[in-house]
Amino acid sequence: MKNLSIRQIKCLITLILAVFLCGAPAVAQTQKIAVKLDMTKVPMKTVMNEIEKQTKYLFLYTDEIDTKRIVSIKADSKPLNEVLPLLFKDTDITYEITVPNIVLSKRVAAARPSAISGVVKDSGGLGIIGATVLIKGTTVGTTTGIDGDFALTVPASVDNPELSVSFIGYETRVVPIGSRTTFDITLANSSIEVEQVVVTALGIKRAEKALSYNVQQVNSDAITANKDANFINSLNGKVAGVNINASSAGVGGASKVIMRGMKSISQTSNALYVIDGVPMFTKAQEGGTEFSSQGTTDPIADINPEDIESISVLTGAAAAALYGSDAANGAIVVTTKKGQAGQLSVTATAGVEIMTPFVLPEFQNRYGTGNLTTPINVASYSWGKRLNRANRYGYDPREDYFRTGVANSESVSLSTGTEKNQTYFSAAAINSNGIVPNNSYDRYNFTFRNTSSFLNDKMRLDVGASYILQEDCNMINQGTYNNPLTGAYLFPRGDDWADIEMYERYDPIDKISKQYWPMGDGSITMQNPYWANYRNLRENRKDRYMLNAALSYDILDWLNVSGRIRIDNSHNTYTEKMYASSNVQLTEQSANGLYGVTKTMDRQVYGDALLNINKTFGDDWSLQANIGASFSDMKNDALKIRGPIADGTSGEKQGLANVFNIQNLSNSTKTVRKQEGWREQTQSIFASAEVGYKGTYYLTLTGRNDWPSQLAGPHSNAKSFFYPSVGLSVVLSQLIPNMPENLSYIKLRGSFASVGVAFERYIANPLYSWNESGLSWNTQTQYPTYHLKPERTKSFEVGLTMRFLKHFNLDFTYYNSHTSNQTFDPQISGGTGFS
Known part of the structure; x- marks a missing residue:
């Protein structure tokens, strides 16, 4: 045995005495000794000296213990055994209390495993499929399998690695890895009671x-x-x-x-x-x-x-x-959706939708072709002689005309990213055939989105782009003209449907195929339904692209500024092809057919800027406020050429039947050559404020002022309009002292709002129109109305929200809405000089 120094012998004797004489009651004694500390950014040695003064305990340690590190600690008369863990938190120092000393030593690092595995379960013990398991602070991770199991490799470069486990609908859980190699992790359901x-x-x-x-x-x-x-x-x-x-x-x-x-x-x-x-201000296309x-x-x-x-x-x-x-x-x-931090994730989906007619009109099947009440037997009517087994063909539109519609959809998306940058990309296709013959709809979507953070996560940039290609054919219109359902529904019950399924027959005189429909138009432009499907073509192609960007910056932890811009452009080409022998009311009286093409471009540019405040004052008050301005600029341009194919009736050279191009159109006044469009812009400022008290009472105020271009005319009574709203909510479940066990949440709310709507464009301005027949401008046709007011809707509501028995939600609302200052066009006498 080596010779020991006098100091080492004293320390050894002290330790032996501490263990054998006072070891057992040491913890009990430290629970009785109170320590009071309030030190900020001081060396650890200073705190240890103060503890020695207040407790009479002495710290024993070697030179490998770093007592110069800077610490902050606050303890208001806490027991010594609660103060020491605070002092040595997040350090490599361990301690042992032996009366009258506190012996410090350096923690021995456990061997880190290179590969770990485990299982992720819900509160019921079932494995969670698809949960994300990440090494916190890295992009290393995986997703759980069908039984909730996972396995991954821990990077050697990460200090104190931790597992971050997350899944939609569950609370994210962080688990230190330490020296463990296997894990059994249970995720708790997300709380939706109050903080949703x-x-x-x-x-x-x-x-x-x-x-x-x-x-x-x-x-x-x-x-x-x-x-x-x-x-x-x-x-x-x-x-x-x-x-x-x-x-x-x-x-x-x-x-x-x-x-x-x-x-x-x-x-x-x-x-x-x-x-x-x-x-998205672009309105639906008129049907x-x-x-x-x-x-x-x-x-x-x-x-x-x-x-x-x-x-x-x-x-x-x-x-x-x-x-x-x-x-x-x-x-x-x-x-x-946006990209998620973690591993690369690829999702593919596919679906098939089958469509058949659900409810059809009720048809009579007792009487055959004709009309016994008139002297002329009308071939398109079904009120002739009563049918019997010998002459009833049993025509049924559901079985004989309609077909089974099929819509196939496929989609694939990719998500990847780190904590600083996330990327999302998707592509999708929809291809469908409708329940009416030759009706189709095809759409292809491509979407890209990237979100990034900079400057210590204070600045965030979100950019995205989308492209949509849509092509459709014969989207069904309402009414009678060009509607194949008119002929399909009114087809006489005494005739054979198989006879008209061959909807066109060759004409050796004109040397073209013509429509076969012996029933006539019935005074409602009725045609062979299949002819309307295959020879009255209405085709559409749309190319649409959208670009957007958003940038935000955290000035303070409670103050944020953000801005957004979005461009939405759509190019549409709509064509009409009416073949020769179509009803002449549809072809502008031409026996050779009709052709039309309309090209439209819709554009919307939207931008806004906001100042966002989200601050708490003490433990009771909170403020969430937003102040901003925005503009929206919409523009529509259309170029249209539509007319009959020249048939020689007006003295001009006859065109070629069923040749669909602009050169083949008649030069008569029936051919429309039109360029039209409009532009609207709205400039706005707005603000909102939400004041909360004790997480129970909330008061919300909003206000907005719009300057729409519709009100900018010289005869407009108001150039802008302001509309406010006010609301109050009270979380009663936080006020009731003894809530029933089965009633977890109850809230009472009420609000009032007044919203303005600008009247239609051009009403407050003189309006002229183009005379398509005379190829000239008409005189002023619309009298500019004076003193118009924006349409105003005032609405209030009160409501009650309850959650009970863990699975039931009740949301009751009573509302009252009143709209005034509505604008109508009553038409006036032509004698005034206006229409």
């Missing part, structure tokens, strides 16, 4: 308990579980107070969304669509009426449902007050 966050106006996230109006949120699963080419139709039946009516155009057609009933007689009552906080042939489409139908993260439905005027006049009828706020 929803996306509201301008894309601002707010606590649900603070909202004074009704907001209903729909996640992406509810949209993609039963996909529709127009995802708006997937919301049908999922949102209270919202009526969604699909048009007759078929797959990809527009849908009308009415929230809380019609509000305006002369203007639209359709809801506003908002994508990532930016309003065909009785005398038109064009189906109707809607820009919102172009969005790929697989790109949607969630949807917030703002049904009341107060909810949409910050969006301006276009949101007077409510708003549907769509939040799209």
